[in-house]
Amino acid sequence: MKLLSNFAASPHRVTDLQLLRDADVHTAGALLAACPVMLADAGEIVSDAHRPRLTIVLRGALAVQADGDAPGRPSTVAAKILPGESVGEQSVLDDEPDPAVLTALEPSELLLVSADVAWRLIEESDGVARNLLRLLSFRVRAANVQLRKRQKLGEFYRQLSMNDGLTGLHNRAWLNDMLPRLVGTALQTHRPLSLVMLDIDHFKHFNDRYGHPQGDQALRTAAQVLAGALRPTDYAVRYGGEEMMVILPDTCGSVAAAVGQRLCERMRLAAVFMDATPLPHITASFGVASLQPGQDEQALVATADAALYRAKAAGRDRVEVDASAATSFPTATAAA
Numbered sequence: 001m002k003l004l005s006n007f008a009a010s011p012h013r014v015t016d017l018q019l020l021r022d023a024d025v026h027t028a029g030a031l032l033a034a035c036p037v038m039l040a041d042a043g044e045i046v047s048d049a050h051r052p053r054l055t056i057v058l059r060g061a062l063a064v065q066a067d068g069d070a071p072g073r074p075s076t077v078a079a080k081i082l083p084g085e086s087v088g089e090q091s092v093l094d095d096e097p098d099p100a101v102l103t104a105l106e107p108s109e110l111l112l113v114s115a116d117v118a119w120r121l122i123e124e125s126d127g128v129a130r131n132l133l134r135l136l137s138f139r140v141r142a143a144n145v146q147l148r149k150r151q152k153l154g155e156f157y158r159q160l161s162m163n164d165g166l167t168g169l170h171n172r173a174w175l176n177d178m179l180p181r182l183v184g185t186a187l188q189t190h191r192p193l194s195l196v197m198l199d200i201d202h203f204k205h206f207n208d209r210y211g212h213p214q215g216d217q218a219l220r221t222a223a224q225v226l227a228g229a230l231r232p233t234d235y236a237v238r239y240g241g242e243e244m245m246v247i248l249p250d251t252c253g254s255v256a257a258a259v260g261q262r263l264c265e266r267m268r269l270a271a272v273f274m275d276a277t278p279l280p281h282i283t284a285s286f287g288v289a290s291l292q293p294g295q296d297e298q299a300l301v302a303t304a305d306a307a308l309y310r311a312k313a314a315g316r317d318r319v320e321v322d323a324s325a326a327t328s329f330p331t332a333t334a335a336a
């Protein structure tokens with residue numbers, strides 16, 4: 001930056017400065033008189049990372065870049081400071097250098113006000129203090145709005161990362177997070193919990209014969225069958241490839257076996273359409289298991305998976321219920 005003059009010798013007036021709008025012009029003018037007016041070139045960084053100070057734009061414009069931007073990444077402009085506006089108030093108030101990076105967006109004239117002078121301006125005029133409070137309150141409000149937007153966006157991406165893009169079911173990442181919690185809750189509360197694992201039959205053949213997009217459509221149909229047949233408290237997960245899982249909290253083995261049967265029948269009957277063209281029906285094989293005392297989620301999944309492969313070996317399009325479902329974890333009532 002190049003020194004142009006001090007404020008007293010510049011053509012700018014106290015009344016042009018928003019922060020000093022309600023200040024006594026003579027007192028404020030006297031306090032600002034010796035403050036330097038600098039000329040910054042377009043693109044020049046004008047922030048001072050070592051000293052708190054107020055920077056007031058007299059001509060041109062400044063970009064404020066958030067301090068949280070990762071190095072090497074294009075920075076995001078958090079705010080634009082126009083003639084009459086100031087930046088750095090908070091750094092003056094808490095006596096900490098401002099970590100935000102200020103860049104001149106065009107050739108700009110800037111009034112630099114040290115923390116000492118800024119404090120004297122505040123002490124001399126209630127109007128300046130009031131303007132400052134209004135400004136800070138506005139900024140806090142704007143920051144809160146930004147924060148809420150980011151939180152919403154974060155939640156949106158979190159949801160997205162927990163769902164399978166093809167079927168819309170929960171995905172493996174969701175399962176890895178949730179199943180241990182569901183199992184833990186069931187064990188702690190002595191409530192039953194059952195799993196149904198299913199795998200579409202001869203799906204390689206389906207893909208080879210009708211094409212991968214048609215296979216994708218069959219997977220979507222299978223997911224719809226699951227989603228349409230479950231209670232709101234149940235969960236359907238795409239476990240991987242053409243294998244899916246249904247988690248049934250608070251459900252004993254005999255009920256889970258009936259759910260498996262119902263899903264098996266609905267899968268067999270479900271029509272698969274690709275652009276209004278009907279494709280052959282699909283079937284799936286199912287394995288049902290129920291949580292046992294002392295069992296962890298991995299053992300439970302392995303038990304349901306083993307039952308599923310017995311269903312495959314027995315001819316597919318059927319439900320195999322593991323012995324654990326017959327002796328399912330006692331409900332609170334049964335345990336009492």
Ligand SMILES: Nc1nc2c(ncn2[C@@H]2O[C@H](COP(=O)(O)OP(=O)(O)OP(=O)(O)O)[C@@H](O)[C@H]2O)c(=O)[nH]1
Nearest residue numbers: 199200201202203204205207212213215216241242
């Ligand atoms: N279209 C499509 N196919 C998939 C997807 N994920 C996995 N597959 C296919 O699913 C098929 C699974 O084949 P296999 O594991 O041999 O099992 P299968 O042919 O269903 O035979 P069984 O399970 O024994 O009845 C493979 O051809 C995979 O390419 C997917 O997202 N879309």
